[in-house]
Amino acid sequence: DVKVTQSSRYLVKRTGEKVFLECVQDMDHENMFWYRQDPGLGLRLIYFSYDVKMKEKGDIPEGYSVSREKKERFSLILESASTNQTSMYLCASRTGGRAEAFFGQGTRLTVV
Amino acid sequence: GENVEQHPSTLSVQEGDSAVIKCTYSDSASNYFPWYKQELGKRPQLIIDIRSNVGEKKDQRIAVTLNKTAKHFSLHITETQPEDSAVYFCAASKGRGNTPLVFGKGTRLSVIA
Numbered sequence: 001d002v003k004v005t006q007s008s009r010y011l012v013k014r015t016g017e018k019v020f021l022e023c024v025q026d027m028d029h030e031n032m033f034w035y036r037q038d039p040g041l042g043l044r045l046i047y048f049s050y051d052v053k054m055k056e057k058g059d060i061p062e063g064y065s066v067s068r069e070k071k072e073r074f075s076l077i078l079e080s081a082s083t084n085q086t087s088m089y090l091c092a093s094r095t096g097g098r099a100e101a102f103f104g105q106g107t108r109l110t111v112v
Numbered sequence: 113g114e115n116v117e118q119h120p121s122t123l124s125v126q127e128g129d130s131a132v133i134k135c136t137y138s139d140s141a142s143n144y145f146p147w148y149k150q151e152l153g154k155r156p157q158l159i160i161d162i163r164s165n166v167g168e169k170k171d172q173r174i175a176v177t178l179n180k181t182a183k184h185f186s187l188h189i190t191e192t193q194p195e196d197s198a199v200y201f202c203a204a205s206k207g208r209g210n211t212p213l214v215f216g217k218g219t220r221l222s223v224i225a
Contacts, residue, residue, distance in 0.1 A: 042217035050210030
């Protein structure tokens, strides 16, 4: 079974805090993604990575950064959390452009 | 970049009826079109996908059709059941390994028993 695991299911953070969301996959996938899911807006791509230490901006990268030091791990960083970053965050991984993407269980982040 | 539009945003059907969800995409270079189902509180999971070299694919009660000329693709669910109730997302991507999936905004399907 492919496993994509996110470190937290629920997080509550204060405005201005630095927040780390961690994602680990066990299928040796080259490509990893961070999406944000909001009602009525679907899944919007924040950042993705196609190799260790490589990263590409998605559609909504402002306020976020990422780190990929190892192939299996992809971290999303909120440099200074704000209330408009309250959302569900989904990590995904896949092998190639025409392959299935596997999702983590999601992290529901609330910024107060 | 790619833009995927999905309609309708909500859909209610009687159990046993069919449901159809439609998506359009903007980038003619896209050649992979998956559909994901997300049940309440769960992660999205692939239910069916289609590649641009075929026009239709079927898996039991689920089928997907693709019209590359018009740049649209559709999900068809026949004989709907209450367990089909979920949010469905369409997506598109190009064939290159490092291209991400671009998702539609989702359709909330409710199957009424």
